[in-house]
Amino acid sequence: MNDERCLIQAGVSLAPQTSYKVGGSAEWYVAPRNWDELAASFEWYLKQDLPLTLLGAGSNLLISDRGIAGLTISTRNLRGYEFDPETGLLTAEGGEAIAKLAWKAAKRGLKGLEWAVGIPGTVGGGVVMNAGAHQQCMADILVSATVLSPDGTIEELKPEDLAYAYRTSNLQGDNRLVVKATMQLEPGFSKQEISAISQQNWTQRKTTQPYHLPSCGSVFRNPQPRAAGWLIEQLGLKGYKIGDAQIAQRHANFILNCGAAKAVDVFNLIRYAQEKVEAHWSVTLEPEVRLIGEF
Numbered sequence: 001m002n003d004e005r006c007l008i009q010a011g012v013s014l015a016p017q018t019s020y021k022v023g024g025s026a027e028w029y030v031a032p033r034n035w036d037e038l039a040a041s042f043e044w045y046l047k048q049d050l051p052l053t054l055l056g057a058g059s060n061l062l063i064s065d066r067g068i069a070g071l072t073i074s075t076r077n078l079r080g081y082e083f084d085p086e087t088g089l090l091t092a093e094g095g096e097a098i099a100k101l102a103w104k105a106a107k108r109g110l111k112g113l114e115w116a117v118g119i120p121g122t123v124g125g126g127v128v129m130n131a132g133a134h135q136q137c138m139a140d141i142l143v144s145a146t147v148l149s150p151d152g153t154i155e156e157l158k159p160e161d162l163a164y165a166y167r168t169s170n171l172q173g174d175n176r177l178v179v180k181a182t183m184q185l186e187p188g189f190s191k192q193e194i195s196a197i198s199q200q201n202w203t204q205r206k207t208t209q210p211y212h213l214p215s216c217g218s219v220f221r222n223p224q225p226r227a228a229g230w231l232i233e234q235l236g237l238k239g240y241k242i243g244d245a246q247i248a249q250r251h252a253n254f255i256l257n258c259g260a261a262k263a264v265d266v267f268n269l270i271r272y273a274q275e276k277v278e279a280h281w282s283v284t285l286e287p288e289v290r291l292i293g294e295f
Helices: 035-047 098-107 114-118 123-129 191-208 228-234 263-281
Strands: 009-013 025-030 052-055 061-063 068-074 081-083 089-093 142-148 154-157 177-184 245-247 255-257 290-292
Parallel strands (some): 025 068, 061 290
Protein backbone atom coordinates (compact mmCIF):
# COMPACT_ATOMS: atom_id res chain seq x y z
CA MET A 1 0.00 0.00 0.00
CA ASN A 2 1.71 3.14 -1.18
CA ASP A 3 1.49 6.40 0.76
CA GLU A 4 3.43 9.26 -0.84
CA ARG A 5 5.46 9.41 2.37
CA CYS A 6 6.02 5.69 3.01
CA LEU A 7 5.75 2.30 1.34
CA ILE A 8 3.90 -0.35 3.31
CA GLN A 9 4.48 -3.84 1.95
CA ALA A 10 2.58 -7.08 2.46
CA GLY A 11 4.06 -10.47 3.35
CA VAL A 12 7.69 -9.52 3.94
CA SER A 13 9.93 -12.29 5.32
CA LEU A 14 11.48 -11.26 8.62
CA ALA A 15 13.99 -14.10 9.02
CA PRO A 16 16.79 -12.21 7.20
CA GLN A 17 16.27 -9.29 9.60
CA THR A 18 16.86 -11.28 12.78
CA SER A 19 20.16 -12.48 14.18
CA TYR A 20 18.66 -15.98 14.52
CA LYS A 21 17.78 -16.07 10.78
CA VAL A 22 14.47 -17.78 11.57
CA GLY A 23 10.81 -16.80 11.70
CA GLY A 24 7.93 -16.08 9.38
CA SER A 25 6.67 -13.03 7.55
CA ALA A 26 5.12 -9.73 8.57
CA GLU A 27 1.52 -9.36 7.43
CA TRP A 28 2.34 -5.70 6.73
CA TYR A 29 5.81 -4.18 6.88
CA VAL A 30 7.43 -0.77 6.59
CA ALA A 31 10.97 0.51 7.21
CA PRO A 32 10.75 4.34 7.39
CA ARG A 33 13.84 6.28 6.32
CA ASN A 34 13.09 9.43 8.30
CA TRP A 35 10.72 10.85 10.91
CA ASP A 36 8.24 12.01 8.27
CA GLU A 37 7.90 8.48 6.89
CA LEU A 38 7.69 7.14 10.43
CA ALA A 39 4.82 9.51 11.21
CA ALA A 40 3.06 8.43 8.01
CA SER A 41 3.47 4.78 9.02
CA PHE A 42 1.86 5.44 12.37
CA GLU A 43 -0.95 7.37 10.67
CA TRP A 44 -1.67 4.38 8.42
CA TYR A 45 -1.60 2.05 11.42
CA LEU A 46 -4.09 4.20 13.37
CA LYS A 47 -6.59 3.93 10.50
CA GLN A 48 -6.47 0.13 10.61
CA ASP A 49 -7.70 -2.36 13.18
CA LEU A 50 -4.33 -4.11 13.42
CA PRO A 51 -1.74 -5.02 16.06
CA LEU A 52 1.60 -3.21 15.94
CA THR A 53 5.12 -4.65 16.29
CA LEU A 54 8.29 -2.56 16.49
CA LEU A 55 11.46 -4.13 15.10
CA GLY A 56 15.00 -2.86 15.60
CA ALA A 57 18.12 -4.80 14.66
CA GLY A 58 16.34 -8.10 15.35
CA SER A 59 19.15 -9.19 17.64
CA ASN A 60 17.29 -9.95 20.84
CA LEU A 61 14.12 -11.60 19.61
CA LEU A 62 12.66 -14.83 18.32
CA ILE A 63 9.90 -14.48 15.73
CA SER A 64 7.41 -17.32 15.35
CA ASP A 65 7.49 -19.44 12.19
CA ARG A 66 3.86 -18.34 11.71
CA GLY A 67 5.00 -14.75 11.33
CA ILE A 68 3.56 -11.57 12.81
CA ALA A 69 0.01 -10.33 12.35
CA GLY A 70 -0.64 -6.65 11.76
CA LEU A 71 1.92 -3.96 10.97
CA THR A 72 5.64 -4.35 11.67
CA ILE A 73 7.60 -1.09 11.71
CA SER A 74 11.36 -1.53 11.37
CA THR A 75 13.67 1.22 12.59
CA ARG A 76 16.71 -0.17 10.75
CA ASN A 77 16.80 2.82 8.37
CA LEU A 78 16.45 5.51 11.06
CA ARG A 79 20.12 6.30 11.48
CA GLY A 80 22.34 9.22 12.33
CA TYR A 81 24.47 10.41 15.24
CA GLU A 82 26.37 13.40 16.55
CA PHE A 83 29.25 13.57 19.04
CA ASP A 84 30.06 16.70 21.05
CA PRO A 85 33.79 16.32 21.82
CA GLU A 86 33.70 19.13 24.36
CA THR A 87 30.85 17.92 26.58
CA GLY A 88 31.00 14.21 25.72
CA LEU A 89 27.34 14.15 24.73
CA LEU A 90 26.34 11.62 22.07
CA THR A 91 22.96 11.93 20.35
CA ALA A 92 21.90 9.07 18.08
CA GLU A 93 18.84 7.96 16.12
CA GLY A 94 17.05 4.86 17.38
CA GLY A 95 18.10 2.65 14.46
CA GLU A 96 21.82 3.35 14.82
CA ALA A 97 23.98 0.33 15.69
CA ILE A 98 25.20 0.69 19.25
CA ALA A 99 28.41 -1.28 18.65
CA LYS A 100 29.40 1.05 15.82
CA LEU A 101 28.93 4.06 18.08
CA ALA A 102 31.04 2.41 20.78
CA TRP A 103 33.99 2.10 18.41
CA LYS A 104 33.54 5.66 17.14
CA ALA A 105 33.43 6.97 20.72
CA ALA A 106 36.67 5.15 21.49
CA LYS A 107 38.38 6.74 18.50
CA ARG A 108 37.37 10.14 19.90
CA GLY A 109 38.71 9.42 23.37
CA LEU A 110 35.20 9.41 24.87
CA LYS A 111 34.77 7.05 27.81
CA GLY A 112 31.57 5.26 28.82
CA LEU A 113 30.49 3.11 25.88
CA GLU A 114 33.32 0.55 25.80
CA TRP A 115 30.98 -2.14 27.16
CA ALA A 116 28.86 -1.97 24.00
CA VAL A 117 31.45 -3.01 21.39
CA GLY A 118 29.98 -6.51 21.22
CA ILE A 119 26.30 -5.58 21.55
CA PRO A 120 24.55 -6.49 18.27
CA GLY A 121 21.49 -4.25 18.66
CA THR A 122 20.40 -0.69 18.03
CA VAL A 123 20.36 2.38 20.24
CA GLY A 124 16.58 2.16 20.51
CA GLY A 125 16.70 -1.48 21.53
CA GLY A 126 19.49 -0.73 23.98
CA VAL A 127 17.37 1.92 25.66
CA VAL A 128 14.31 -0.34 25.83
CA MET A 129 16.07 -3.40 27.29
CA ASN A 130 18.74 -1.54 29.29
CA ALA A 131 21.43 -3.33 27.31
CA GLY A 132 24.68 -3.93 29.10
CA ALA A 133 27.89 -5.90 29.53
CA HIS A 134 31.04 -5.84 31.65
CA GLN A 135 29.12 -4.56 34.71
CA GLN A 136 27.91 -1.48 32.82
CA CYS A 137 24.63 -0.69 31.08
CA MET A 138 22.59 1.91 29.21
CA ALA A 139 21.07 3.25 32.43
CA ASP A 140 24.57 4.41 33.46
CA ILE A 141 24.96 6.82 30.54
CA LEU A 142 21.46 7.70 29.28
CA VAL A 143 20.55 11.38 29.59
CA SER A 144 17.23 11.26 27.76
CA ALA A 145 15.25 9.30 25.20
CA THR A 146 12.85 10.74 22.65
CA VAL A 147 9.87 8.41 22.43
CA LEU A 148 7.11 8.43 19.81
CA SER A 149 3.67 6.99 20.60
CA PRO A 150 1.43 5.54 17.84
CA ASP A 151 -0.93 8.51 18.20
CA GLY A 152 1.91 10.85 17.26
CA THR A 153 2.72 12.07 20.77
CA ILE A 154 6.42 12.74 21.32
CA GLU A 155 7.86 12.50 24.85
CA GLU A 156 11.29 13.32 26.21
CA LEU A 157 11.95 10.74 28.93
CA LYS A 158 14.68 10.71 31.58
CA PRO A 159 16.19 7.49 32.99
CA GLU A 160 14.04 7.85 36.12
CA ASP A 161 10.95 7.74 33.88
CA LEU A 162 11.90 4.34 32.50
CA ALA A 163 11.88 2.22 35.68
CA TYR A 164 15.23 0.74 34.75
CA ALA A 165 16.23 -2.62 36.21
CA TYR A 166 18.50 -5.45 35.08
CA ARG A 167 17.97 -5.79 31.30
CA THR A 168 14.55 -4.21 31.38
CA SER A 169 12.55 -0.98 31.40
CA ASN A 170 8.90 0.01 31.31
CA LEU A 171 9.19 0.42 27.53
CA GLN A 172 9.30 -3.35 27.03
CA GLY A 173 6.04 -4.70 25.69
CA ASP A 174 5.09 -1.11 24.90
CA ASN A 175 4.19 0.36 21.51
CA ARG A 176 6.15 3.53 22.15
CA LEU A 177 9.17 3.79 19.88
CA VAL A 178 12.56 5.18 20.89
CA VAL A 179 13.46 7.43 17.96
CA LYS A 180 16.45 9.19 19.51
CA ALA A 181 18.65 8.96 22.59
CA THR A 182 21.23 11.23 24.20
CA MET A 183 24.05 9.64 26.18
CA GLN A 184 26.64 11.25 28.45
CA LEU A 185 30.18 10.08 27.79
CA GLU A 186 33.33 11.35 29.47
CA PRO A 187 35.64 13.46 27.28
CA GLY A 188 39.36 14.07 27.61
CA PHE A 189 40.69 10.52 27.60
CA SER A 190 43.41 9.08 25.38
CA LYS A 191 42.06 7.53 22.17
CA GLN A 192 44.59 4.73 22.58
CA GLU A 193 43.44 4.01 26.14
CA ILE A 194 39.73 3.81 25.35
CA SER A 195 40.35 1.87 22.15
CA ALA A 196 42.48 -0.63 24.08
CA ILE A 197 39.72 -1.18 26.67
CA SER A 198 37.16 -1.57 23.87
CA GLN A 199 39.37 -4.09 22.08
CA GLN A 200 39.86 -6.02 25.31
CA ASN A 201 36.10 -6.17 25.88
CA TRP A 202 35.50 -7.31 22.30
CA THR A 203 38.20 -9.98 22.52
CA GLN A 204 36.75 -11.29 25.77
CA ARG A 205 33.27 -11.58 24.27
CA LYS A 206 34.56 -13.18 21.08
CA THR A 207 36.60 -15.81 22.95
CA THR A 208 33.96 -16.71 25.55
CA GLN A 209 30.79 -16.46 23.46
CA PRO A 210 29.88 -18.20 20.18
CA TYR A 211 29.75 -15.69 17.34
CA HIS A 212 30.28 -18.21 14.51
CA LEU A 213 26.59 -19.19 14.17
CA PRO A 214 23.31 -17.25 14.33
CA SER A 215 22.01 -16.61 17.85
CA CYS A 216 20.25 -13.91 19.87
CA GLY A 217 23.07 -13.48 22.37
CA SER A 218 22.19 -14.41 25.95
CA VAL A 219 18.88 -16.27 26.04
CA PHE A 220 18.15 -15.92 29.77
CA ARG A 221 18.57 -13.18 32.33
CA ASN A 222 21.08 -14.16 34.99
CA PRO A 223 19.38 -15.12 38.26
CA GLN A 224 21.33 -14.39 41.42
CA PRO A 225 23.69 -15.60 42.70
CA ARG A 226 24.46 -17.99 39.80
CA ALA A 227 24.62 -17.18 36.11
CA ALA A 228 22.08 -18.84 33.82
CA GLY A 229 24.82 -20.38 31.71
CA TRP A 230 26.43 -21.99 34.76
CA LEU A 231 23.12 -23.52 35.89
CA ILE A 232 22.51 -24.97 32.42
CA GLU A 233 26.09 -26.19 32.02
CA GLN A 234 26.04 -28.07 35.35
CA LEU A 235 23.16 -30.16 34.00
CA GLY A 236 25.30 -31.35 31.09
CA LEU A 237 23.16 -29.58 28.50
CA LYS A 238 25.95 -28.04 26.44
CA GLY A 239 25.57 -29.35 22.90
CA TYR A 240 22.00 -30.55 23.44
CA LYS A 241 19.92 -30.16 20.27
CA ILE A 242 16.29 -29.98 19.26
CA GLY A 243 16.01 -29.96 15.50
CA ASP A 244 18.88 -27.80 14.30
CA ALA A 245 18.87 -25.56 17.40
CA GLN A 246 21.66 -26.26 19.87
CA ILE A 247 22.75 -25.11 23.32
CA ALA A 248 26.22 -23.77 22.57
CA GLN A 249 29.30 -25.69 23.65
CA ARG A 250 31.21 -22.47 24.32
CA HIS A 251 28.55 -20.76 26.46
CA ALA A 252 25.44 -22.52 27.75
CA ASN A 253 23.33 -19.33 27.82
CA PHE A 254 23.48 -19.21 24.02
CA ILE A 255 21.22 -21.19 21.71
CA LEU A 256 22.55 -21.49 18.16
CA ASN A 257 20.94 -21.97 14.77
CA CYS A 258 23.18 -24.66 13.33
CA GLY A 259 21.94 -24.01 9.81
CA ALA A 260 18.38 -25.21 9.34
CA ALA A 261 16.69 -24.49 12.68
CA LYS A 262 13.11 -23.33 12.86
CA ALA A 263 11.88 -20.81 15.40
CA VAL A 264 9.92 -23.59 17.08
CA ASP A 265 13.16 -25.57 17.58
CA VAL A 266 14.71 -22.62 19.41
CA PHE A 267 11.52 -22.10 21.40
CA ASN A 268 11.33 -25.76 22.43
CA LEU A 269 14.98 -25.71 23.48
CA ILE A 270 14.34 -22.61 25.61
CA ARG A 271 11.46 -24.39 27.32
CA TYR A 272 13.53 -27.57 27.76
CA ALA A 273 16.36 -25.68 29.48
CA GLN A 274 13.85 -23.87 31.71
CA GLU A 275 12.21 -27.15 32.75
CA LYS A 276 15.52 -28.87 33.54
CA VAL A 277 16.85 -25.92 35.56
CA GLU A 278 13.55 -25.57 37.42
CA ALA A 279 13.47 -29.27 38.27
CA HIS A 280 17.08 -29.48 39.46
CA TRP A 281 17.82 -26.05 40.93
CA SER A 282 14.30 -24.77 41.76
CA VAL A 283 15.22 -21.65 39.79
CA THR A 284 12.95 -20.13 37.15
CA LEU A 285 14.99 -18.86 34.22
CA GLU A 286 13.48 -15.71 32.76
CA PRO A 287 14.06 -15.22 29.03
CA GLU A 288 16.05 -12.19 27.99
CA VAL A 289 15.12 -12.93 24.38
CA ARG A 290 11.80 -11.41 23.30
CA LEU A 291 9.29 -13.88 21.86
CA ILE A 292 7.05 -12.50 19.11
CA GLY A 293 4.09 -14.26 17.55
CA GLU A 294 2.40 -17.58 18.33
CA PHE A 295 4.40 -20.61 19.39
